[in-house]
Amino acid sequence: MYPFTALANPNIAFIKYWGNRNDALRLPANGSISMNLDGLETRTTVHFDAFLPADDVKINGKIARGAAHARVSKMLDEVRALAGIHHFAWVESENNFPIGTGIASSASAFAALALAATKAAGLDPSPCGDDATSSYHPGALPGHRPGVLPGGHRLDLAALSRLARRGSGSACRSIPGGFVEWAAGTGDADSYAVSIAPPEHWDLADCIAVISTDHKPTGSTEGHAMAGTSPLQSARVDDAPRRLDICRHAILNRDFAAFAEIVEADSNLMHAVMMTSRPPLFYWQPATLAVMQAVRAARAKGLLVCYTIDAGPNVHVICTGAAAEETAKLVGSLPGVREVRLAKVGGPARLVKNPSTNPHEI
Amino acid sequence: MYPFTALANPNIAFIKYWGNRNDALRLPANGSISMNLDGLETRTTVHFDAFLPADDVKINGKIARGAAHARVSKMLDEVRALAGIHHFAWVESENNFPIGTGIASSASAFAALALAATKAAGLDPSPCGDDATSSYHPGALPGHRPGVLPGGHRLDLAALSRLARRGSGSACRSIPGGFVEWAAGTGDADSYAVSIAPPEHWDLADCIAVISTDHKPTGSTEGHAMAGTSPLQSARVDDAPRRLDICRHAILNRDFAAFAEIVEADSNLMHAVMMTSRPPLFYWQPATLAVMQAVRAARAKGLLVCYTIDAGPNVHVICTGAAAEETAKLVGSLPGVREVRLAKVGGPARLVKNPSTNPHEI
Numbered sequence: 001m002y003p004f005t006a007l008a009n010p011n012i013a014f015i016k017y018w019g020n021r022n023d024a025l026r027l028p029a030n031g032s033i034s035m036n037l038d039g040l041e042t043r044t045t046v047h048f049d050a051f052l053p054a055d056d057v058k059i060n061g062k063i064a065r066g067a068a069h070a071r072v073s074k075m076l077d078e079v080r081a082l083a084g085i086h087h088f089a090w091v092e093s094e095n096n097f098p099i100g101t102g103i104a105s106s107a108s109a110f111a112a113l114a115l116a117a118t119k120a121a122g123l124d125p126s127p128c129g130d131d132a133t134s135s136y137h138p139g140a141l142p143g144h145r146p147g148v149l150p151g152g153h154r155l156d157l158a159a160l161s162r163l164a165r166r167g168s169g170s171a172c173r174s175i176p177g178g179f180v181e182w183a184a185g186t187g188d189a190d191s192y193a194v195s196i197a198p199p200e201h202w203d204l205a206d207c208i209a210v211i212s213t214d215h216k217p218t219g220s221t222e223g224h225a226m227a228g229t230s231p232l233q234s235a236r237v238d239d240a241p242r243r244l245d246i247c248r249h250a251i252l253n254r255d256f257a258a259f260a261e262i263v264e265a266d267s268n269l270m271h272a273v274m275m276t277s278r279p280p281l282f283y284w285q286p287a288t289l290a291v292m293q294a295v296r297a298a299r300a301k302g303l304l305v306c307y308t309i310d311a312g313p314n315v316h317v318i319c320t321g322a323a324a325e326e327t328a329k330l331v332g333s334l335p336g337v338r339e340v341r342l343a344k345v346g347g348p349a350r351l352v353k354n355p356s357t358n359p360h361e362i
Numbered sequence: 363m364y365p366f367t368a369l370a371n372p373n374i375a376f377i378k379y380w381g382n383r384n385d386a387l388r389l390p391a392n393g394s395i396s397m398n399l400d401g402l403e404t405r406t407t408v409h410f411d412a413f414l415p416a417d418d419v420k421i422n423g424k425i426a427r428g429a430a431h432a433r434v435s436k437m438l439d440e441v442r443a444l445a446g447i448h449h450f451a452w453v454e455s456e457n458n459f460p461i462g463t464g465i466a467s468s469a470s471a472f473a474a475l476a477l478a479a480t481k482a483a484g485l486d487p488s489p490c491g492d493d494a495t496s497s498y499h500p501g502a503l504p505g506h507r508p509g510v511l512p513g514g515h516r517l518d519l520a521a522l523s524r525l526a527r528r529g530s531g532s533a534c535r536s537i538p539g540g541f542v543e544w545a546a547g548t549g550d551a552d553s554y555a556v557s558i559a560p561p562e563h564w565d566l567a568d569c570i571a572v573i574s575t576d577h578k579p580t581g582s583t584e585g586h587a588m589a590g591t592s593p594l595q596s597a598r599v600d601d602a603p604r605r606l607d608i609c610r611h612a613i614l615n616r617d618f619a620a621f622a623e624i625v626e627a628d629s630n631l632m633h634a635v636m637m638t639s640r641p642p643l644f645y646w647q648p649a650t651l652a653v654m655q656a657v658r659a660a661r662a663k664g665l666l667v668c669y670t671i672d673a674g675p676n677v678h679v680i681c682t683g684a685a686a687e688e689t690a691k692l693v694g695s696l697p698g699v700r701e702v703r704l705a706k707v708g709g710p711a712r713l714v715k716n717p718s719t720n721p722h723e724i
Contacts, residue, residue: 232634235597268642272594272634280630282655286648286698293644336648 001087003047004119005353008111008174009036009346010097010104012206012316014263014308015240015247016270017169017182019227026169027191029227030240031184033247034173036346037206038199042108043352044093046076046120052088059093059109075113075167082155083121091117097341103208104310106220110167111174111349114160119351123155160349161192169224177348179251181244199345202254203321207305208341209331211287211313218281220311229278236269243269256320260299260306263318267308274311283312287336291315294334303327363449365409366481367715370473370536371398371708372459372466374568374678376625376670377602377609378632379531379544381589388531389553391589392602393546395609396535398708399568400561404470405714406455408438408482414450421455421471437475437529444517445483453479459703465570466672468582472529473536473711476522481713485517522711523554531586539710541613543606561707564616565683569667570703571693573649573675580643582673591640598631605631618682622661622668625680629670636673645674649698653677656696665689 011034019029055073057064064072076089093112097103118124157176165172165182173180176195179202185191218226227233243266250259274281288309295307295317305319305327319327324342332340373396381391417435419426426434438451455475461467480486519537527534527544535542538557541564547553580588589595605628612621636643650671657669657679667681667689681689686704694702 231601231631232594232597235594239593265638265640265642268637269593272638275630276627276634278627280627282651284651286652289644289646289651290648 001048001050001085001120001122003045003090004116004351005043005045006112006115006119006349007041007043007352008108008115008171008349009038009343010040010042010108011036011170011173011180011346012308012318013170013173013310014251014259014318015243015266016308016310018224018270018273019233019237020169020224021184023225025188025191026165027188028169028182028184029233029237031244032170032173032182033180033196033244033251034170034182035179035204035206036174036177036199036348037103037343038346039343040095040097040103040108040341040346042093042095042105042112044091044109044112044116046113046116047090048080048085048087048120049090050087052090055088055091057091057093060095071167072113075110075163076117078163078166079114079117079121079123082118083123085121089117089120103314103341104170104220104312106168107170107174110171111164114164114167114171114175115349115351118155118160118163157194158192161194162188164349165192168220170220175349178345181248184240195348196248197251199347202251202345204345205319205321205324205327206343207317207319207324207327207331208343209291209315209317209334209337210339210341211285211291211315211336212338217283217312223274223277223281223311226277226281227273230273230276232276233273236273239269256304260304260318263306263308264296271309281311283309285313285336287334288313288315290336291317291331291334294330298327298330303330363410363412363447363482363484365407365452366478366713367405367407368474368477368481368711369403369405369714370470370477370533370711371400372402372404372470373398373532373535373542373708374670374680375532375535375672376613376621376680377605377628378670378672380586380632380635381595381599382531382586383546385587387550387553388527389550390531390544390546391595391599393544393606394532394535395541395543395558395606395613396532397541397566397568398536398539398561398710399465399705400708401705402457402459402465402470402703402708404455404457404467404474406453406471406474406478408475408478409452410442410447410449410482411452412449414452417450417453419453419455422457422461433529434475437472437525438479440525440528441476441479441483441485444480445485447483451479451482465676465703466532466582466674468530469532469536472533473526476526476529476533476537477711477713480517480522480525520554520556523556524550526711527554530582532582537711540707543610546602557710558610559613561709564613564707566707567681567683567686567689568705569679569681569686569689569693570705571653571677571679571696571699572701572703573647573653573677573698574700579645579674585636585639585643585673588639588641588643589635592635592638594638595635598635601631618666622666622680625668625670626658633671643673645671647675647698649696650675650677652698653679653693653696656692660689660692665692 013034017032161175178199179197182193375396379394523537540561541559544555
């Protein structure tokens with residue numbers, strides 16, 4: 001058994017995931033649409049080792065303990081059960097973006113872990129061949145190109161996305177590449193993400209306004225569990241199919257005006273639910289509101305920009321590639337914006353060379 | 363026919379009115395609860411005059427024209443129809459608080475106009491007696507003490523509140539005194555406000571944080587008409603009876619903790635609907651959010667304060683009388699707060715002496 005290293009990008013949701021039908025399986029209350037963020041990445045290496053007395057997990061150079069360790073081991077348990085192995089694993093994970101800037105790292109982390117762990121467990125019968133990664137190319141759809149050759153332990157993209165989902169819901173969207181839709185599904189078997197368009201389909205960028213904050217916001221897992229306490233959540237969920245249709249069509253037609261309206265509306269709807277939960281969750285800071293205002297004003301003047309905000313104070317300002325430079329300048333000039341990070345549309349989770357001595361690595 | 367002058371306070375809603383079942387009659391989507399704001403007032407004098415060629419309306423020293431004039435004349439038409447008279451009227455209205463500080467003036471304006479105009483039109487058979495005003499004392503309930511003596515044109519408090527409502531919905535709540543509830547009702551006949559407790563029932567204060575803004579927010583009339591475009595409005599409305607019950611009991615029991623939680627929740631719900639309308643309505647400024655945060659933090663430390671926000675950037679910080687001084691100091695120290703105004707619980711709309719020569723005035 002050899003170590004394998006996988007890379008995954010975080011993703012930013014245009015139609016948001018908030019609230020579960022089933023918290024344990026992370027079956028979402030509604031479907032969601034996102035794009036992967038190129039350049040921001042988690043790299044995770046997994047090596048199952050017969051001599052380890054327990055899973056040994058290192059995240060960004062620090063030994064993981066407690067809840068963080070347990071969450072990784074839970075996914076490794078699933079992989080061990082699928083592969084029929086009993087070895088503990090050595091796991092090392094590194095982000096190239098700082099945790100605590102409010103860019104969600106659990107999506108890329110659990111996507112990279114799911115891919116590296118399944119490969120390292122031998123679930124793919126062709127772990128050293130090109131075929132193992134070709135199905136993770138941009139635009140690949142689960143079912144269209146299974147991730148493994150026939151005859152071995154099959155683990156296609158859908159199964160990988162489902163595995164990632166059980167680790168952290170939005171991680172399922174970091175498995176396929178480009179623009180991605182996660183169907184709510186009817187149960188564990190059909191709740192996974194597929195690519196609806198490859199990265200090159202539409203030249204968009206995410207200009208992330210990192211907002212200064214002293215607050216430690218409520219974590220997503222806890223927040224999802226509170227969604228149902230808002231009297232508005234079921235109305236938001238009931239309306240989701242309409243928003244998904246509009247957003248999907250806007251992406252496929254590269255219709256920025258329609259895209260901007262539905263993306264901002266969906267973000268506003270999620271925060272409406274958050275701030276009417278019990279207790280209320282306020283993720284916006286004064287500077288968050290200032291960036292939102294500036295973005296609406298700039299769009300009214302013709303700049304192709306819109307905003308979307310996750311469970312934190314940062315504003316993801318989505319713009320066309322042509323507007324990225326002007327957008328970054330505008331956003332960076334606003335008071336309360338600590339730094340600006342620019343990301344283009346990212347590819348799928350994929351295997352990468354690792355610095356170990358694995359002779360079979362790609 | 364003599365001139366009469368009436369005084370009315372604006373009110374601040376704890377359970378908010380947003381959206382109508384019937385825009386023309388201003389029948390609200392849901393019931394609401396408010397308190398009148400003592401010290402802030404509109405004084406309006408009405409004089410029906412056989413020699414006037416048209417209604418002559420002056421508001422804060424300026425001749426009213428266009429929509430403002432038409433809205434006043436519409437109420438005068440109702441009063442003329444009720445009284446069976448055809449004279450035009452001279453109307454002069456003055457606020458003691460500046461319009462444009464975002465303290466709603468239409469509630470006190472239409473409450474004062476309704477009372478002055480009905481008196482001036484002779485709808486009360488005892489316009490010069492004390493009985494004419496005694497029923498507007500704190501805690502008076504419609505039906506319990508009709509506003510007029512029997513035998514003439516009856517116009518009780520309920521009818522006066524309904525008349526004010528048709529001028530500006532929330533004006534119906536500025537007719538009775540103290541803590542007031544406006545029942546949504548089933549139609550024009552039973553949609554009016556009653557006092558649920560007199561001003562002296564509970565020593566509360568409204569510490570109004572006036573926020574600097576360059577924006578002219580969307581007016582309430584236009585905003586109400588947009589409420590139904592939010593996918594969240596019907597859920598907010600469906601949940602209103604629960605909130606009304608909690609708020610009413612909290613007021614009657616002087617339970618500040620329960621009061622604070624439901625008042626903030628209701629404000630958040632209204633703004634959730636506003637910001638998810640199409641197009642979205644954002645009334646909050648960055649400083650609005652900063653005041654909200656400071657209020658929650660102060661309450662967590664034991665200060666008896668909570669916030670509520672109307673269709674504008676100002677924050678109404680509701681506190682106990684004992685906490686008013688500390689609250690005003692705290693709020694006034696926050697960046698972006700231009701000034702602080704303090705109001706205690708106000709009484710009902712009432713007739714006052716006017717500077718004219720009316721020999722029958724009270």
